[in-house]
Amino acid sequence: MAKSFFVDTSRCTACRGCQVACKEWHGHRAVPTRQRGSHQNPPELTPFNFKIVHFNEHMIDGRVEWLFFPEQCRHCVTAPCKDVADMYVEGAIVIDEPTGAVLYTDKTKELTIDQANEVKETCPYNIPRRDEDTGLVTKCDMCIDRVQAGMLPICVKTCCTGTMNFGERDAMLKLAEERLASVKKTHPKAELLDVDALNVIYLVTQPRTMYYEFAERKADPMTRKQLLAKFGKPVKRLFG
């Protein structure tokens, strides 16, 4: 049984402990940022930020709703990004069977810029990022080194509010359903996002479009056949 995250955004205080801890654990360098009129920084994921907390504010019935969304790779149950990468470089993206983690390897460097872009394009959540300097394509790795050593992912370990949870998929699904039932009492629009397709299950209290662009699922995951059809040209180029 795969591992899953349950991310209960109704508890998130946007403290960004997870965002910073993720960087620290991976030894990621800081990227240059500027204040642009929002607390959200860096504005989006980078090769050195596998996790970003999104801030979005809305006025609903005279009440401020400040919505926080700690974004990361969803570790899709069937990962469309892998399907694409597999067509070009076998082993660039692999699945760690015991955990279900979708892992990007060193071989992603062998993907061309266009291919890397296709991988990104295919991701329904706009997650993968390519390091321009090394060509490495990266994203959240579920802190696989920690998980394999019996520890929690660092973003879960550092979260003090109970927003970030991690464990066996069954247990996470159960927790998610319980929390949903409880949160619905005060937030009738609360829902779990794409539960069946993902190993990172988000609970949101407002319509998902209000969080950020890719809180919405861009498209349904495509089958390998659809993919081949869609990306037929570059595949041919690769083999031709």
Next chain:
Amino acid sequence: MTNHWVDIKNADSILIMGSNAAEHHPISFKWVLKAKDKGATVMHIDPKFSRTSARSDFHVPLRSGTDIAFMGGMIKYILDNEAYQKQYMTEYTNAAFIVGGDYSFKDGMFAGYDAKTRTYDRKKWAFALDENGVPKRDKTLKDPRCVFQLMKKHYERYDLDKVSAITGVSKDNLLKVYKTYAATGAPDKSGTVMYALGWTQHSVGVQNIRSAAIIQLLLGNIGVAGGGINALRGEPNVQGSTDHCILWHILPGYLPVPSSQWQNLDEYNKANTPVSKDPMSANWWGNRPKYMASLLKGWFGDAGTKENGFGYDLLPKVEPGVDYSYMYLFQRMYEGKIKGGFVFGTNPCQSVPNSLKVRKAMDNLDWLVVGEVHHTETSDFWHRPGVDPKKIKTEVFLLPSCQRAEKGGTISNSGRWHMWHHKAVDPMGESKPMGQMIVEIFDAIRQKYKKDGGAFPDPILALDLPGDYDPDYLAKKINGWYTRDVVDGDKTYKKGDQVKNFTLLKDDGSTISLNWLYSGCYGPDGNLSLRRDLSQDEMQAKIGLFPKFSWCWPVNRRILYNRASVDLEGKPYAPEKAVIAWNGEKWIGDIPDGGWPPMASGKGKYPFIMQTEGHGQLYGPGRMDGPFPEHYEPAETPVKSHPFSKQLSSPVMKVIKSDMDVLAKPGDPKYPIVLTTYSMTEHWCGGGDTRNTPPLLEAEPQLYVEMSHELAKEKGVKNGDAVILESARGKVEAIAMVTIRMRPLNIQGKTVHLVGMPFCFGWTTPGVGDATNRLTPSVGDPNTTIPEYKACLVNLKKADKVTELNMS
């Protein structure tokens, strides 16, 4: 905190005011959310909608500097609706005390004011005493001079209309908070108040907190699980540093600093040891001479003799009436009266109000020693923007300090838990713990005095401070030991034995303790700050009390004044979350505030043992600015009058005077906007540390000013634009963060705008902006001289060009 972090989960109602807990004390929300899960209502009252508000049940915006008006309205609501906990109020607070005939209150002024010295004669506020010298009481609460009746009269004026007009809070919102919170007056319910610098940093800071204390006492919320007055301390060890006297006016353990008016230890003890004629009052401070003698013996060892007051005679003494706190210190520096000094772990050129003046004052120094992890605006003041380093005469020594993880020792958290932390790695390069620097510097001075003599070498040569820094030795000494063999009752102690706790400290020089409050942390059972044992009994488990995890002052008592949580028979008011209970023979649960039997036995003592009269102070005659909190406007206010009295601002607030300390007039059209300043999650205080931590600077890279859409529109400013803010003292560049989280307020029928800024950005980190405190005034609370960082006046405009912020 009277309580502790875990205990927040026991609250039925949580009032977060004067604090942005989720952002500045993120872990606190672990417990706030647990309380919320169990059905507690979480309310956030604050000028700005913050991450705290986002996770609260509701947020109520109010104008910065009007907290007493808001709380005064709540006191009136509780009294009008008889929402108080009657027995608790009558028995455990001074509600029934009769106030002496000299006390009066007229049009914003208490009796005893001297306009020349801007001080009150507090003797005028004393209680009326009976023939035995015990305060008179009327437990029917009918006497017009009893505290309860005087309080009713005092807060009569704080009606919803007036409070709403001056705070900008709608009447609906006022009632919503008052009603919800007042419900915790039920004996089995509790409410907690979480506050921080949003309350202290005002010219009425102490009275902000007093107003909360009154509410908590009326509702029976002190001493109980899920209650208390909970100061969320800033730095992980700010509680410890306060306990160990980081402030000038106290010695470790809250003993008053020696003053030239008390030339010897007897005079000191006489002036500072309260006396109670009431046999039911424990009057704990009556023990002060024991604590002072043990401290002095700890400092001076064998050189502290009975003849020299155990070394009291060797101590420097302050002059009565002189304020040595840092705003005055920088004033004296500005006047050229200070030649040099040491700065450890603080960045005054960034974090003291009116920073332009502070920076200029530093130019007058001949020498400066800074102990720091990084270069700061203070260590580098001599080459700050706009200054020619060649023209600065100061010689600066920068001593590299190691980081937290590079040293072992104890810290005390807000809940008074005294915890050892272990060194993780060796200090980098030549860096050292600051404690090490201090003993080394002191030892060098001592050697020099030994060799060369000097004007008055005795205090330096007599000090019993080893030349090596050993945190374990210091922890032991803080607890204290016997200086000779002692027979105490039926027990014998050997010279060098660790003292069990402060109840055994003596005033005859036979014991030492560097801080009586901590005596018990390292007794015969060893260093209890090392404990990480989570075991607890059933009663303790119910309220999340972990008596074997670390150690807590005093004597491991986790909830202060816990004997107020039980009725006169010793039965808990809230049986489901009992803190202590009398089982017929002894108290069970938490360590009680003294082991005396319940009050009904006739052998009990009043629960508020640190007060001379043993009662919680609804009426507090010891404060500089009055026995009841009264609304006064901040020193800089957008209004010219307020509805409660003709006295616009505090008649006793501290106002520093110099050519650079200019204040805007009340309602000044040049500076119509209220500015409040704050910390943030990602940066620590003045930012000297965190701006040098790249992932944190990445998350919060530059100075911003949060403002409403309405104000932005008025000023032609768009989100992300650079703006210039100006106060009567200075100008600051910042990026506009235009947000619905700030709202204009309706104050007395007029629109008042508020803006908020963090103060962590400084010029030593290029392009991030520079000190926000260039805007704030040198005005302070009359009791503490804490500056009024939270409310002043500014104006702002869109910037044509910027020099402090990197825009690309």
